[in-house]
Amino acid sequence: MKQIPKINDHDKEWKYLSQEEWLIQIMDLYQDQVIRLAYTYVKDRKLAEDLAQEVFVKCFIHKEGFRNESSVKTWVYAITVNLCKDYLRSGWKKYIHVIDRFGKSKQSSNLTPELTIVQKSEHEALADEVLKLPLKYREVILLYYFKELSVQEISEVLYKKEPTIRTLLQRGREMLKRKLEKR
């Protein structure tokens, strides 16, 4: 099998790759990051897998539209975020979500609240609370702390102004703090 040279995000070598090589390179660099980011939005493994595949196909289709104004990472994340939000907005998702919640509420009734709390470590509780935040705060917190993007990069991914991102970050942190204190 042909070996593809590894290229980092800022290399200019991207344009010398064939289309398929380019796609493989993108997947090598971002596959786990994309699928995990998708998971933080949809909170479902299967869906995250499907969405991640769709993200890479979309990247492949819109490859020519990438204008080097941002980094490849920001561009791939922006596609991921948009696809996940499209999915969350879709009527089909709402329908599935209701059924899913109904099923989960039945399952969770077997565990007592005490047992649930004991089973979760402090770290788990933090992760749990982050994933329970409202979407607008959750995505900013995750992109900043989990994906370690700068405020400027987050503003490019979410198409929002930097002061807005800072405000959302601050409010998200406060909300999280309050929730963790209540535990």
Place this chain on the structure above:
Amino acid sequence: MEDPLKQLPEILNHGRLKSITFKDDHRQNVLQKARDLHKPPAPKSWFYHWFHQSLSLALGVACIIIFVQFIQDIPKHSSDDIKKAEEQTLKVPYANQAILTKVKHDMRHQHDIQSTIAVQTGDTLTVYIVYPDDLPSNEQLTLTKTYLREVSHLTLNEPYGAQSYLGELWNYVNVKVYTTTSNVQSLAARLNIPLNYDWLGTIDSKNGKLTWERISEDDQSNEKGILN
């Protein structure tokens, strides 16, 4: 104190997201989809073409049939009919129309009249009265006179001068009354047949007197008179 959120990548990547990875079969799916994008579309089977063309043809024919039926259902109006209808609706001032409606109402309730239709052109009022088949001609004559008298009285009672805003009213009206029978159905047919009676009257709106004259092709003994 260190911000616990800074540990978030470690917490998530080694915690609940640890098992969420992009597997090799996912990569293969993506590559396959990417390759498929460049593939020319597979040639369609003859059945597909046959079915598609038959369906298109059937839909086309159905649309044409529906369109033809729709066209056939639209009632056809001759230009004469339209013109007459326009005259009826537009040229009869509504005060005059009110008088005629009142007369028509009275006549239909008190006498055996099937229908009356009035058309005004300028200051000439033309009235068609439809009598039942079995009504003797002398009865028809009497009823026609009654009708004319009714119109005359109502015309006299209407204070024209004071109500000029009501539209173009009768100052001097010629009234023609044609009497016919109910076997003549449509207005167009009524206009074309030779008529049994022809009454020509003139109403003077100042004194309300109707001077009338019977002109009949069958009966040469012309009648004349004054109604008031």
